[in-house]
Amino acid sequence: MRRVVVTGLGMVTPLACGVEETWKRLLDGKSGARRIENFQVDDLPAQIACQIPRGDGSDGTFNPEQWMEAKEIRKVDDFIVYAMAAARQALDDADWHPTSYEDQTTTGVLVGSGIGGIEGIAEAGVTLKEKGPRRISPFFIPGRLINLASGYISIEHGLKGPNHAVVTACSTGAHAIGDASRLIALGDADVMVAGGTESPVTRLSMAGFAACRALSTGFNDQPEKGSRPYDKDRDGFVMGEGAGVVVLEEYEHAKARGARIYAEVIGYGLSGDAFHITAPSEDGDGAYRCMAAALKRAGIKPSDLDYINAHGTSTPLGDEIELGALSRLVGNAAAKISMSSTKSSVGHLLGAAGAVEAIFSILAIRDQVAPATLNLDNPSVDTPIDLVPHKPRQREINVALSNSFGFGGTNASLVLRRV
Amino acid sequence: MSDIAERVKKIVIEHLGVDAEKVTDNASFIDDLGADSLDTVELVMAFEEEFGVEIPDDAAETILTVGDAVSFLSKNAS
Numbered sequence: 001m002r003r004v005v006v007t008g009l010g011m012v013t014p015l016a017c018g019v020e021e022t023w024k025r026l027l028d029g030k031s032g033a034r035r036i037e038n039f040q041v042d043d044l045p046a047q048i049a050c051q052i053p054r055g056d057g058s059d060g061t062f063n064p065e066q067w068m069e070a071k072e073i074r075k076v077d078d079f080i081v082y083a084m085a086a087a088r089q090a091l092d093d094a095d096w097h098p099t100s101y102e103d104q105t106t107t108g109v110l111v112g113s114g115i116g117g118i119e120g121i122a123e124a125g126v127t128l129k130e131k132g133p134r135r136i137s138p139f140f141i142p143g144r145l146i147n148l149a150s151g152y153i154s155i156e157h158g159l160k161g162p163n164h165a166v167v168t169a170c171s172t173g174a175h176a177i178g179d180a181s182r183l184i185a186l187g188d189a190d191v192m193v194a195g196g197t198e199s200p201v202t203r204l205s206m207a208g209f210a211a212c213r214a215l216s217t218g219f220n221d222q223p224e225k226g227s228r229p230y231d232k233d234r235d236g237f238v239m240g241e242g243a244g245v246v247v248l249e250e251y252e253h254a255k256a257r258g259a260r261i262y263a264e265v266i267g268y269g270l271s272g273d274a275f276h277i278t279a280p281s282e283d284g285d286g287a288y289r290c291m292a293a294a295l296k297r298a299g300i301k302p303s304d305l306d307y308i309n310a311h312g313t314s315t316p317l318g319d320e321i322e323l324g325a326l327s328r329l330v331g332n333a334a335a336k337i338s339m340s341s342t343k344s345s346v347g348h349l350l351g352a353a354g355a356v357e358a359i360f361s362i363l364a365i366r367d368q369v370a371p372a373t374l375n376l377d378n379p380s381v382d383t384p385i386d387l388v389p390h391k392p393r394q395r396e397i398n399v400a401l402s403n404s405f406g407f408g409g410t411n412a413s414l415v416l417r418r419v
Numbered sequence: 420m421s422d423i424a425e426r427v428k429k430i431v432i433e434h435l436g437v438d439a440e441k442v443t444d445n446a447s448f449i450d451d452l453g454a455d456s457l458d459t460v461e462l463v464m465a466f467e468e469e470f471g472v473e474i475p476d477d478a479a480e481t482i483l484t485v486g487d488a489v490s491f492l493s494k495n496a497s
Contacts, residue, residue: 139461
């Protein structure tokens with residue numbers, strides 16, 4: 001199979017719009033969590049979220065009109081606007097702007113979302129009830145469909161290769177990067193724009209996730225303390241929003257055009273829990289097999305791992321199950337591994353999480369630093385694995401693994417290596 | 420009449436994201452103002468909403484320019 005490397009990065013996160021600004025704030029220990037101010041939350045059990053800082057585009061703020069025309073923004077849900085921003089950043093970063101028919105047809109897009117346009121669907125439901133079907137916009141459907149993120153990106157940039165989308169809840173971003181890598185490895189494309197995007201900070205979606213008992217509800221007065229993976233006081237995840245997109249490229253293709261190579265995607269593993277719609281299997285079997293499959297594909301041993309970006313959502317059940325599965329996988333190598341959850345800083349970006357966290361893993365390799373797990377005051381279990389509490393750790397990182405596990409029992413792991 | 424024309428032009432400018440000077444009576448939504456077939460459907464819906472009228476599909480098909488819209492709504496708006 002052909003080798004696949006990462007040559008471009010783009011992101012919009014609750015810390016900032018842009019990769020370098022987000023990364024800087026992440027390493028500075030900033031949290032994106034705030035009390036939600038843009039819709040009513042006083043009757044919701046969870047009243048905090050990590051929301052994108054909006055503004056005029058300066059100082060890391062996100063200005064939608066820099067990334068999409070105002071008349072188009074009006075037609076679509078935010079998840080599409082976030083994806084457009086991250087995709088353009090990634091293509092600019094990779095300096096890949098295909099204009100020839102050959103280059104266009106060998107460049108594809110695979111950007112997924114866990115939920116898609118839930119806000120637009122909620123609003124249209126109200127319109128239907130109050131005003132009837134004749135008031136439903138022709139843009140209602142195309143502005144909510146998950147694959148329209150990929151659709152809009154392909155139209156904007158003239159990318160005529162495979163056009164695809166992944167929908168696997170919180171594993172979406174990792175599956176998108178993994179599947180897109182396979183498309184390149186197998187020769188279906190030479191370049192893929194891949195990642196995940198999500199806009200789930202809405203009243204309906206907060207109500208739904210709270211009903212699943214998935215969200216943190218005990219830190220409404222201290223939003224920045226809410227996301228605390230592995231800590232004994234954790235009580236659920238803090239909702240996030242945003243997008244992460246990478247440019248993946250066949251190794252020789254990247255070399256031939258002199259592209260900067262961030263890292264190589266050397267492993268990708270997938271598994272299913274076949275256990276429960278929202279809870280992970282208690283023995284961690286799904287997570288274990290997923291990571292093991294990724295290492296096997298990468299052709300490396302557990303002792304080759306340096307840094308792991310955990311799924312680590314800050315839910316009471318999930319964090320320890322993931323830690324248990326990893327401990328079983330790595331055995332005696334545990335003491336040399338650093339594992340952190342950047343969700344402690346940016347929250348849980350659902351379908352975008354895996355892509356944003358893959359980018360953090362790539363930057364960890366680039367800068368030889370493991371970002372921190374914030375709020376880890378008292379770990380709930382003893383482990384020889386370094387959970388990088390409070391402050392980032394400068395260390396050798398040649399190989400990184402990024403985990404994502406989703407509702408429905410769907411798991412994905414990516415292995416990235418320094419080139 | 421001029422009130423209706425102003426309201427129509429405001430809707431066209433907002434929905435199609437075009438400059439006000441381009442929105443002349445003779446301007447075709449599709450040929451001159453960059454609309455596609457979905458945009459024209461939404462424009463007709465916006466006219467219905469603004470003017471409190473129902474525009475049947477066969478009538479909507481005859482509304483191709485700004486002037487067509489102003490003329491139809493002048494005759495039919497309540």
